[in-house]
Amino acid sequence: MTQSHDQHTEHIAVDDPIIEVRDASVTYDEGTSYVLDGVSLDLGRGEILGVVGESGSGKSMLASALLDAVPDPGLLSGTIEYHPDSGAATDILELDTEDLRALRWEEISMVFQGAMSSFNPTMSLRKHFVETLEAHDEDVEAGMDRAHELLEDLYLEPDRVLSSYPHELSGGMQQRALIALSLVLEPEVLVMDEPTAALDLLMQRSILLLLDDLKEKYDLTMLFITHDLPLVAALADRMAIMYAFRLIEIGQTEEIINHAAHPYTRALLNSTPNLDAPLEEMRPIEGQSPAPINMPDGCAYHPRCPLAEDQCRTEVPDFHIVAGDHGSACFNWRESYDEIELVHLDDGERAIPEGDRQ
Amino acid sequence: MNSYFVKRTGRAILTIWLVMTLTFGMIRLIPGGPIEMLRARLIRQGVDPSRIDAIVQTYKQDPTPVYVEYYEYVTSLLSGNMGQSFYYQEPVSALIVDALPWTVFVMVTATILLFVIAILLGALMAYHEGTAFDTAASSASILLSSIPFYVLAIGFVVVLSYQFGLFPARYRMSPGVEPGFTVQFLSNAIYHAALPIASVVLTQAGLQALAMRGNSIQVLGEDFVRVARLRGLSDRRIAVRYVGRNAILPMYTGFLTLIGFNIGGSVILEQVFTYPGIGYYMYQALINRDYALMMGVFLIITTTLVVSVYIADLTYGLIDPRVQSGGQSEAY
Numbered sequence: 100m101t102q103s104h105d106q107h108t109e110h111i112a113v114d115d116p117i118i119e120v121r122d123a124s125v126t127y128d129e130g131t132s133y134v135l136d137g138v139s140l141d142l143g144r145g146e147i148l149g150v151v152g153e154s155g156s157g158k159s160m161l162a163s164a165l166l167d168a169v170p171d172p173g174l175l176s177g178t179i180e181y182h183p184d185s186g187a188a189t190d191i192l193e194l195d196t197e198d199l200r201a202l203r204w205e206e207i208s209m210v211f212q213g214a215m216s217s218f219n220p221t222m223s224l225r226k227h228f229v230e231t232l233e234a235h236d237e238d239v240e241a242g243m244d245r246a247h248e249l250l251e252d253l254y255l256e257p258d259r260v261l262s263s264y265p266h267e268l269s270g271g272m273q274q275r276a277l278i279a280l281s282l283v284l285e286p287e288v289l290v291m292d293e294p295t296a297a298l299d300l301l302m303q304r305s306i307l308l309l310l311d312d313l314k315e316k317y318d319l320t321m322l323f324i325t326h327d328l329p330l331v332a333a334l335a336d337r338m339a340i341m342y343a344f345r346l347i348e349i350g351q352t353e354e355i356i357n358h359a360a361h362p363y364t365r366a367l368l369n370s371t372p373n374l375d376a377p378l379e380e381m382r383p384i385e386g387q388s389p390a391p392i393n394m395p396d397g398c399a400y401h402p403r404c405p406l407a408e409d410q411c412r413t414e415v416p417d418f419h420i421v422a423g424d425h426g427s428a429c430f431n432w433r434e435s436y437d438e439i440e441l442v443h444l445d446d447g448e449r450a451i452p453e454g455d456r457q
Numbered sequence: 458m459n460s461y462f463v464k465r466t467g468r469a470i471l472t473i474w475l476v477m478t479l480t481f482g483m484i485r486l487i488p489g490g491p492i493e494m495l496r497a498r499l500i501r502q503g504v505d506p507s508r509i510d511a512i513v514q515t516y517k518q519d520p521t522p523v524y525v526e527y528y529e530y531v532t533s534l535l536s537g538n539m540g541q542s543f544y545y546q547e548p549v550s551a552l553i554v555d556a557l558p559w560t561v562f563v564m565v566t567a568t569i570l571l572f573v574i575a576i577l578l579g580a581l582m583a584y585h586e587g588t589a590f591d592t593a594a595s596s597a598s599i600l601l602s603s604i605p606f607y608v609l610a611i612g613f614v615v616v617l618s619y620q621f622g623l624f625p626a627r628y629r630m631s632p633g634v635e636p637g638f639t640v641q642f643l644s645n646a647i648y649h650a651a652l653p654i655a656s657v658v659l660t661q662a663g664l665q666a667l668a669m670r671g672n673s674i675q676v677l678g679e680d681f682v683r684v685a686r687l688r689g690l691s692d693r694r695i696a697v698r699y700v701g702r703n704a705i706l707p708m709y710t711g712f713l714t715l716i717g718f719n720i721g722g723s724v725i726l727e728q729v730f731t732y733p734g735i736g737y738y739m740y741q742a743l744i745n746r747d748y749a750l751m752m753g754v755f756l757i758i759t760t761t762l763v764v765s766v767y768i769a770d771l772t773y774g775l776i777d778p779r780v781q782s783g784g785q786s787e788a789y
Contacts, residue, residue, distance in 0.1 A: 201689070219681050
């Protein structure tokens with residue numbers, strides 16, 4: 100198979116993007132190494148995009164970048180265009196302090212990992228809501244009515260929760276209260292950075308279901324960041340896979356789960372623990388992901404990739420169009436179908452050889 | 458309803474009772490005593506030994522059992538009677554009532570002042586962490602903290618009082634000034650207290666400023682500060698309600714106990730400045746073997762410390778919602 104027929108592109112576009120990220124990079128040492136490396140991606144209006152990657156793959160950095168809130172002294176470059184419902188698109192990175200302050204939480208809001216540490220421990224939850232409304236010159240009374248409704252939507256008792264201090268709530272309640280707080284100004288986009296990481300499995304599932312309801316009711320666009328691939332697969336419309344600070348694969352959830360074209364994604368799918376599968380079938384990925392100061396040349400995955408060849412060691416691959424809006428940043432995406440079998444697919448689903456698709 | 462309150466009160470009372478009892482026991486263990494002192498004085502005066510025995514005999518009371526003495530000691534203490542000062546020939550309680558307000562004035566003012574300075578300086582250092590200002594302020598704090606307050610106090614007396622005559626070197630106020638709510642009295646009292654206060658503030662503020670700096674840096678790194686910034690809160694509100702409040706809270710107990718400790722530390726400070734507060738009287742009592750006065754001041758000093766810890770325990774719950782009277786069950 101030759102590369103000549105291969106279509107490739109810088110990024111996979113969507114029809115009606117609400118946020119367009121182009122070549123977003125974050126560096127902490129003025130360009131010697133990157134903790135987010137040339138990420139380009141579109142967030143479609145009204146979709147749920149799941150961003151998956153292991154710890155230290157740059158996914159939280161991507162979330163912070165969307166609000167131009169990269170922790171100091173990080174330097175963020177590239178463009179992040181926000182397209183409001185009506186009106187002209189703005190580059191978030193060009194906004195002045197006051198406009199940025201208005202954009203955050205009013206247009207793009209964020210739920211951090213660890214709700215337990217996202218509230219001021221010496222302030223009641225009501226105060227958190229009120230001061231947020233006041234800071235954005237909103238009508239406090241109407242805003243608090245919205246807060247009540249949001250808390251009810253999240254199956255919390257509004258009055259009880261609002262008069263509580265953070266430590267008086269359980270982890271799951273704090274997480275839901277934080278989601279309500281992030282939605283109190285009716286934002287268009289909700290960025291969630293590992294919102295369920297500190298919760299038990301049952302709570303994770305129930306919060307995901309609630310998020311789905313909220314998304315419908317409030318017409319939200321969501322970017323959901325997690326390291327838990329099966330979790331987000333149940334929720335997301337599309338999935339984006341990150342490895343070593345770069346985006347390496349993006350496509351419809353269905354597509355990614357069943358026809359992942361990047362060797363890393365396939366290995367990731369195979370390494371997912373499954374209660375039903377016997378232990379022998381567990382396939383951890385050999386080696387470890389690179390640190391930002393020690394990035395390999397070419398494709399960052401090549402030291403661990405069974406398909407790596409000379410080109411992978413020297414060139415960083417673009418997105419290769421696998422099918423429709425499914426892109427994979429791999430030169431050998433065709434070979435990966437045959438070389439790396441997906442263990443979670445039973446034989447019925449593999450009736451059509453994957454290499455013959457398209 | 459409030460077992461925490463009952464527990465703390467019980468503990469405070471128990472501590473004070475223990476101090477009372479220990480004082481009683483320890484004084485009894487000190488060799489000698491007023492009668493031995495009297496005998497020694499009479500011998501020095503060359504009085505005839507048989508005459509001495511007779512005089513001593515008149516002072517000697519029938520030996521009372523220890524528990525009766527203890528009972529009388531405790532009951533008179535509870536009725537406010539601390540005995541008669543052997544040296545000043547005045548009731549101990551009268552001396553203390555006269556001296557305590559001055560010591561409290563100096564030490565409470567100093568402690569409040571040093572905490573205000575420490576909180577502002579510490580927060581400023583935290584916000585400018587790593588800058589030249591931070592390094593300079595931290596170094597100065599460490600340097601000043603390593604000087605004992607009495608060394609600085611002696612330096613003040615020698616240089617500012619004797620060499621330049623800028624401040625008085627002794628007493629609570631100038632002769633002829635009448636206590637009262639007059640500008641003259643208040644300014645005169647502050648003028649006399651300035652150097653004692655300054656020596657406490659300068660040598661203790663540094664350590665507290667470093668504590669505030671550390672707390673603030675920790676709070677500044679917390680997620681909730683980052684979330685607050687993203688929520689669009691003003692920097693001022695974040696500095697006061699988020700960083701300030703959470704950084705100051707752990708220092709509150711230290712503040713109240715430091716007041717107690719400083720009142721104990723007045724023994725040396727007031728000696729250096731010849732400032733007649735309770736510390737000054739304690740020193741005089743030690744030199745003159747004035748047991749009653751010694752016991753009285755000792756009791757007052759320990760009681761102040763116990764009371765300040767007690768107040769800290771009881772009020773901490775009011776300022777930190779996370780510590781709501783211990784025993785209460787979790788709300789959810």
